[in-house]
Amino acid sequence: xxxxxxxxxxxxxxxxxxxxxxxxxxxxxxxxxxxxxxxxxxxxxxxxxxxxxxxxxxxxxxxxxxxxxxxxxxxxxxxxxxxxxxxxxxxxxxxxxxxxxxxxxxxxxxxxxxxxxxxxxxxxxxxxxxxxxxxxxxxxxxxxxxxxxxxxxxxxxxxxxxxxxxxxxxxxxxxxxxxxxxxxxxxxxxxxxxxxxxxxxxxxxxxxxxxxxxxxxxxxxxxxxxxxxxxxxxxxxxxxxxxxxxxxxxxxxxxxxxxxxxxxxxxxxxxxxxxxxxxxxxxxxxxxxxxxxxxxxxxxxxxxxxxxxxxxxxxxxxxxxxxxxxxxxxxxxxxxxxxxxxxxxxxxxxxxxxxxxxxxxxxxxxxxxxxxxxxxxxxxxxxxxxxxxxxxxxxxxxxxxxxxxxxxx
Numbered sequence: 001x002x003x004x005x006x007x008x009x010x011x012x013x014x015x016x017x018x019x020x021x022x023x024x025x026x027x028x029x030x031x032x033x034x035x036x037x038x039x040x041x042x043x044x045x046x047x048x049x050x051x052x053x054x055x056x057x058x059x060x061x062x063x064x065x066x067x068x069x070x071x072x073x074x075x076x077x078x079x080x081x082x083x084x085x086x087x088x089x090x091x092x093x094x095x096x097x098x099x100x101x102x103x104x105x106x107x108x109x110x111x112x113x114x115x116x117x118x119x120x121x122x123x124x125x126x127x128x129x130x131x132x133x134x135x136x137x138x139x140x141x142x143x144x145x146x147x148x149x150x151x152x153x154x155x156x157x158x159x160x161x162x163x164x165x166x167x168x169x170x171x172x173x174x175x176x177x178x179x180x181x182x183x184x185x186x187x188x189x190x191x192x193x194x195x196x197x198x199x200x201x202x203x204x205x206x207x208x209x210x211x212x213x214x215x216x217x218x219x220x221x222x223x224x225x226x227x228x229x230x231x232x233x234x235x236x237x238x239x240x241x242x243x244x245x246x247x248x249x250x251x252x253x254x255x256x257x258x259x260x261x262x263x264x265x266x267x268x269x270x271x272x273x274x275x276x277x278x279x280x281x282x283x284x285x286x287x288x289x290x291x292x293x294x295x296x297x298x299x300x301x302x303x304x305x306x307x308x309x310x311x312x313x314x315x316x317x318x319x320x321x322x323x324x325x326x327x328x329x330x331x332x333x334x335x336x337x338x339x340x341x342x343x344x345x346x347x348x349x350x351x352x353x354x355x356x357x358x359x360x361x362x363x364x365x366x367x368x369x370x371x372x373x374x375x376x377x378x379x380x381x382x383x384x385x386x387x388x389x390x391x392x393x394x395x396x397x398x399x400x401x402x403x404x405x406x407x408x409x
Contacts, residue, residue: 030325032132038325039073045326046076049315050088051110053081055264057288057349064342069333075326080106084203085115092124092318104320107327110162112313113151114392119316120158126317126324128157133328135335136160140356146312147354151392152226159314160331163343164352166310166383167213167279167303170286170376174298175276181305183217187244189277190251196276198252200266201259202406203399206281211398212390213309215241229393238398242405249406271295284350287377291346299376307385312354341367346374352383 030038047069053059059079066077082088088109095104111119119125130136130148139147139161147161148154171179175196180189190197200207216222218240224232249256253275260266267285269275271294280286289295315334317327333339337360340353357368371377 029126030328032129032328035132035134038328041325042323042329043074045323046078047107047323047326047330048078048080048105049108049110049330050080050082050085050106051108052083052085053079054083054262061343061349061351064348065330065334065339068339069330072333073329075329077330085109085111089115089119089124092119092320093122095320096124101320103322104318106318107321107323108330109316109318110313111316112159112311113389114395116150116155116159116314116316117153117392119318120153120156124319125158126319126321127159129317129328129331130155130157130160132157133160133332133335135332138335138337138355138359140359144354144356149312150314151311151389151395153392155314159316160335161312161354162315162334163313164310164354165281165313166283166352166386167209167281167308168283168286168301168378168383169277169279169303169308170270170295170299170301171277172270172296172298173300174296179277179302181302183214183244183304187248187251190248193276194251195253195255195274197278198254198256198260198266198269198275199279200262202402204262206263206266206279207259208395208399209281209309210279211241211402212394213304213387214244215394215398216309216387216390217306218244225390225394226388228391229397234397234401238401241398242401245402245406267294270299282349282351283378283383284344284346284352287371287374288346288350290374290376295376297375301376301378301382303378303382303385307387309389310383310386311389337364337367344368346371346377 030041032038049062051062062079066079069075069077088106091105141148150159169179180186199210202208202211215238216225219225219237221237224237253269260269263280266278267280267289270278271289283301286295286299286301290297290299315331317324321327335355337355340355343349343351344353353368357365
């Protein structure tokens with residue numbers, strides 16, 4: 001079988017390794033055992049945070065974080081807006097190739113999955129640091145192993161958890177009385193309701209996650225999905241997925257000849273009435289969109305009977321960040337009850353917290369109360385059946401195979 005790449009910049013990573021032994025020493029790192037000293041060192045720094053900017057709620061939240069960091073810590077946070085996280089990864093690769101080991105252009109990256117795996121493998125990240133963050137203890141990792149595991153791989157302290165995501169379907173209850181409760185039933189529903197469902201164009205991460213959800217349902221060899229893709233017969237394992245998509249595509253929005261660009265674009269089609277069934281990777285998104293009058297009040301959310309794919313997203317610090325102290329203080333603030341509760345607020349973003357709320361005191365726990373009056377909001381119990389993420393190598397392999405099959409024709 002062909003050898004699949006983690007992503008388009010993996011070839012560049014291979015050329016970096018030889019120069020590492022000859023590279024100059026790193027600049028002095030903050031003393032992680034002296035958090036007061038870290039804060040003092042961070043004061044006055046400018047932290048360049050590279051983060052996906054494809055949603056207005058996300059951007060608004062990051063702007064709020066920047067305001068609070070300036071107020072609380074005297075740190076300027078600059079949101080470097082990305083369409084694709086691999087752009088930032090490529091920049092770090094280029095800097096390391098040029099032997100730039102202490103004056104990089106990126107201080108913090110929002111990432112997970114294949115991007116983290118490749119950066120970790122090629123020593124592009126600073127760390128371990130996560131356990132040194134005072135607020136990291138609030139995640140109670142011993143009880144919540146997902147905050148220290150990224151697409152089956154241990155984070156080893158090189159990432160700090162930031163939020164939780166899980167595939168959540170939503171529909172207009174005035175149009176749909178019995179939404180499909182499985183991937184197989186989705187095909188039947190699409191055939192009976194042509195043009196009323198779609199998924200984002202690959203390689204969008206929401207669309208790619210749909211591929212993985214469908215693959216889990218279709219394949220007879222789930223065990224192989226949690227090991228490197230090159231160890232498996234990719235063609236055989238994925239054949240049922242392609243057969244499924246071949247049958248599904250003619251019944252999608254615009255007959256599968258065109259796909260929405262992203263999850264937010266999918267939501268816009270729902271709001272415009274062009275679709276009556278969609279999905280998101282952020283469980284609170286439908287309820288937040290109802291609150292913002294982007295979706296009708298008749299919107300309802302649910303998960304499939306067998307569960308849906310979920311993961312944790314993280315922030316990490318490149319090895320050559322010149323403002324590591326500021327990045328550490330920012331990562332710690334992102335784990336604070338204030339920042340986590342504000343992020344979970346439906347009027348802000350609606351992204352689920354990674355803090356173990358059950359261990360908080362009563363007053364702090366009230367900050368995380370779910371708005372049960374919004375009928376588009378899922379209960380926390382509905383998200384209890386989370387399917388684990390695949391090995392990161394499967395993401396890129398599926399993306400490349402999808403594009404070869406449905407684009408390069």
